[in-house]
Amino acid sequence: MKLITALACAALVLAPAAAGKDRRGAALYAANCASCHGLNGQGVPTPTPGANGIEGQGPPLRNVGALAADFYLRTGYMPLANAHDQPSRRHVVLTEAEIRALVGYVASLGHGPPIPTPHPGSVPAGQRLFTDHCAGCHQAVAQGGYVTGARVPPLTDATDRQIAEAVRIGPYLMPRFSTKQITPAQLNDIVAYVDYTKHPDDPGGWAIGHLGPWPEGAVTWLLAAAALVGICTLLGRRLRA
Amino acid sequence: MTKLKDWLIAAAVLVLGRGDPPTREPEERIVAAGEPERRAENVVLLLFLLATLAGAAFIVVYALDRLSDQTQWLGLSIGAAFALLALACTVIARRLVVTEEIAEPYPEESEDAQQEIEQIVEESGSRFTRKRLVTVAGAGALGTIGAALLVPAASLGPLLHTGELYRVPWRRGRRLVDESGRALTAADIEEETFYTAYPEGADRELIGAPIVVVRLPLSEIHDRKDWAPRGIVAYSKICTHAGCAVALYRKPTFAAVEPRPALVCPCHYSTFDPARGGAVLFGPAGRPLPQLPLEIDRSGHLRFAGTFSGPVGPGWWGVRMGKARS
Numbered sequence: 001m002k003l004i005t006a007l008a009c010a011a012l013v014l015a016p017a018a019a020g021k022d023r024r025g026a027a028l029y030a031a032n033c034a035s036c037h038g039l040n041g042q043g044v045p046t047p048t049p050g051a052n053g054i055e056g057q058g059p060p061l062r063n064v065g066a067l068a069a070d071f072y073l074r075t076g077y078m079p080l081a082n083a084h085d086q087p088s089r090r091h092v093v094l095t096e097a098e099i100r101a102l103v104g105y106v107a108s109l110g111h112g113p114p115i116p117t118p119h120p121g122s123v124p125a126g127q128r129l130f131t132d133h134c135a136g137c138h139q140a141v142a143q144g145g146y147v148t149g150a151r152v153p154p155l156t157d158a159t160d161r162q163i164a165e166a167v168r169i170g171p172y173l174m175p176r177f178s179t180k181q182i183t184p185a186q187l188n189d190i191v192a193y194v195d196y197t198k199h200p201d202d203p204g205g206w207a208i209g210h211l212g213p214w215p216e217g218a219v220t221w222l223l224a225a226a227a228l229v230g231i232c233t234l235l236g237r238r239l240r241a
Numbered sequence: 242m243t244k245l246k247d248w249l250i251a252a253a254v255l256v257l258g259r260g261d262p263p264t265r266e267p268e269e270r271i272v273a274a275g276e277p278e279r280r281a282e283n284v285v286l287l288l289f290l291l292a293t294l295a296g297a298a299f300i301v302v303y304a305l306d307r308l309s310d311q312t313q314w315l316g317l318s319i320g321a322a323f324a325l326l327a328l329a330c331t332v333i334a335r336r337l338v339v340t341e342e343i344a345e346p347y348p349e350e351s352e353d354a355q356q357e358i359e360q361i362v363e364e365s366g367s368r369f370t371r372k373r374l375v376t377v378a379g380a381g382a383l384g385t386i387g388a389a390l391l392v393p394a395a396s397l398g399p400l401l402h403t404g405e406l407y408r409v410p411w412r413r414g415r416r417l418v419d420e421s422g423r424a425l426t427a428a429d430i431e432e433e434t435f436y437t438a439y440p441e442g443a444d445r446e447l448i449g450a451p452i453v454v455v456r457l458p459l460s461e462i463h464d465r466k467d468w469a470p471r472g473i474v475a476y477s478k479i480c481t482h483a484g485c486a487v488a489l490y491r492k493p494t495f496a497a498v499e500p501r502p503a504l505v506c507p508c509h510y511s512t513f514d515p516a517r518g519g520a521v522l523f524g525p526a527g528r529p530l531p532q533l534p535l536e537i538d539r540s541g542h543l544r545f546a547g548t549f550s551g552p553v554g555p556g557w558w559g560v561r562m563g564k565a566r567s
Binding site: 045046057058059083084132135136137146147148149150169170171172173174175176177178180181 | 420429431433434435436488489490491492493494495497498499500503505507510512522523524
């Protein structure tokens with residue numbers, strides 16, 4: 001009986017706080033997201049004039065869950081000024097408390113996956129998986145590149161959590177990978193490998209920005225050319241003397 | 242046969258023949274006549290011969306597939322050929338060409354100038370006693386090294402027996418399996434992502450074996466609807482341009498404003514449309530990605546149902562002349 005009373009009291013005290021957070025999330029959503037994603041997260045399929053003169057258009061957020069909201073807000077991908085632009089990593093304007101409130105509100109719109117908590121696993125296993133699933137676009141050392149119609153971001157600034165989130169949702173043109181394709185344990189390995197690429201060992205010495213074999217070869221040839229010109233000058237001087 | 246012999250004799254006479262047009266002896270030499278250097282010339286001839294042998298050795302080593310340390314022998318032989326050639330050139334420059342420094346004002350533009358240069362070049366070679374033999378030896382060395390550099394091209398593919406290039410390991414009714422050999426069912430294939438699959442029980446190293454499988458909403462399938470049960474389409478994973486693995490799949494998060502789904506090759510960005518029979522959307526590929534017709538059996542497994550839409554693999558001179566066959 002005592003326990004129930006205590007719980008009831010706690011509920012009475014906490015309820016307004018929770019409602020307050022919810023209200024704050026709703027207000028932030030209305031101000032930053034609603035013109036493109038709809039007032040209740042139902043999406044805006046065709047361009048519709050909204051608040052602040054923004055031509056709103058965007059996908060529904062009903063069942064994307066806390067996972068997607070956390071990813072898009074913490075990378076600065078959202079809010080996006082123009083729906084036709086590719087979202088890219090930007091300075092995050094929202095405060096930590098605002099992000100929490102907004103993520104909570106988006107999660108409450110439907111039944112989506114929660115925020116994952118990856119624990120970096122095996123680097124060698126991660127390298128194999130990364131080569132199979134990710135390197136086609138992100139390059140073998142996660143430096144990013146291009147796919148027709150979009151830039152592929154480098155993963156140097158991606159946190160463990162953001163890597164785990166991006167694999168599941170597939171932001172912009174990236175495919176998404178279910179737990180059947182990449183298990184949570186395999187995802188941990190991939191995270192470990194991406195972490196490794198941020199500070200690789202560089203056994204060959206000079207890394208030249210990890211741009212790959214072609215620039216490395218070009219630099220070698222340039223150095224070799226300089227050496228050859230030097231030798232030629234030396235030979236020429238000896239012959240003239 | 243006799244004709245061939247005649248031609249060979251004619252070629253030999255052309256190369257070695259003594260039928261030189263009589264050269265006019267200029268009244269006045271520009272370059273002082275040098276002493277004939279029989280010894281240096283012999284050394285040059287020997288070096289050219291050795292360079293020829295080293296070049297030929299490269300070709301032999303390349304042909305001997307089972308040789309141990311083949312790579313090292315290849316490097317040694319071609320390296321030696323170039324080194325000997327360089328040595329021969331050095332000996333010619335230092336011992337055989339008459340060198341003399343002449344300082345003179347910048348010459349006026351005249352017809353004689355060209356003639357004078359020709360005369361200098363002609364006279365600089367006065368130490369050579371067997372000019373033609375040295376030329377032939379040098380040409381032989383260069384030709385052999387050139388041939389050695391071209392020989393690896395023979396490994397690029399079959400020249401005459403091209404039938405193999407059209408063969409694919411897919412038979413009607415063969416099931417699709419994933420990397421670990423598990424048979425794929427239609428329920429395994431989700432939208433907005435891509436899968437690599439192989440023919441069950443076949444050699445995965447064959448160029449026609451790997452395929453890429455994606456699922457699109459049925460309403461978006463534009464061409465060959467009956468090849469795509471429940472919107473599941475399959476294409477060869479080998480790019481029709483240079484034969485790289487088509488390892489990229491782009492899918493829009495919000496289709497209204499983003500590029501439509503496409504299979505992309507990471508090598509040169511050839512981009513193929515999975516909804517339109519693998520048509521080329523962008524890039525250097527000259528023909529569509531070959532599509533496989535699929536069917537779903539009673540147990541829900543995906544099976545190959547017919548023939549590829551075109552020959553599998555990169556472009557080559559006869560790729561459009563044949564059809565993929567099992």
